[in-house]
Amino acid sequence: MKRIALYLVLFAGAVVSVAPYLMTLNSAFKEPAQVLTTPAWEPALPVTFDNLAQVWSDYDMAGFLMHSLVYAGAVTAGQVVFSTMAAYAFGRMSFPGRDALFWGYLATMMVPQIVTLVPLFLIMREFGLIDTYLGLILPTAFGTPYGIFLVRQYFRTIPVDLESAARIDGAGTLTVLVRVLLPLSRPILATLATITFITTWNTLLWPLIVTNGDAIRVVTLGISALKGQHSSQYHLILAAAALALLPLVVIFLLFQRHIVRSIALTGLK
DSSP states (O other): HHHHHHHHHHHHHHHHHHHHHHHHHHTSSSSSHHHHHHTSSOOOOOOOOHHHHHHHHOOHHHHHHHHHHHHHHHHHHHHOOOOOOOHHHHHHOOOTHHHHHHHHHHGGGGSOOHHHHHHHHHHHHTTTTTSSSSHHHHHHHHHOOOHHHHHHHHHHTSSSHHHHHHHHHOOOOOHIIIIIIIIHHHHHHHHHHHHHHHHHTTHHHHHHHHHHHHHOHHHHHHHHHHHHHHHHOOHHHHHHHHHHHHHHHHHHHHHHHHHHHHHHHOOOO
């Protein structure tokens, strides 16, 4: 009986979490009049693709999606590479002040993002990187405290004997990392990549500050501008949101097995 009650609670939580996304997708296929006159959960009948076609053809949604893909992809690649190297240094190597440096760096997670926005903007302006891909990517491409902590904790679950055996065979530090630890760490790296990609894809504030034109406008800014131009045409806004949502669904479906495995192995919550 307790197990049934637990499953019912989990099912209710899943419904509450997924419902907004399903309603967005459903409303994107409704007629303009239906969006305002019917409940969001009422099925789209008849189904229309005009909203998606109009957003795709009349506004540069393809460009917005491509810019977001470049931005999120580059940040994700940088995060995985540099967070992995830093996590190896903090988790498997010994050097003076290692723990103090790690916990001091981890403490920066307590600093609100808004505090660093102005200094970051000034730095990007001094280097002439405003309204460029580099200006978008560099602030978060070299690892974050969360990413480093996530991978470090996973590295610490891998037996030290495997690394010792590799070193006895003559493997260096880079070889141990690439050929021993990384193959065993695919679940946590997939988790980090998924979290980073989704977080970067949904970011609005930093792209809003560091870009000022359409040349590299990301999808979140595109939807925001669309809302400003057509605040009463919700069918277009919902269609754009549905298009922006689809890549995230694909990413999650591709990596969900690794995410579940990493949680099961490390006990992360």
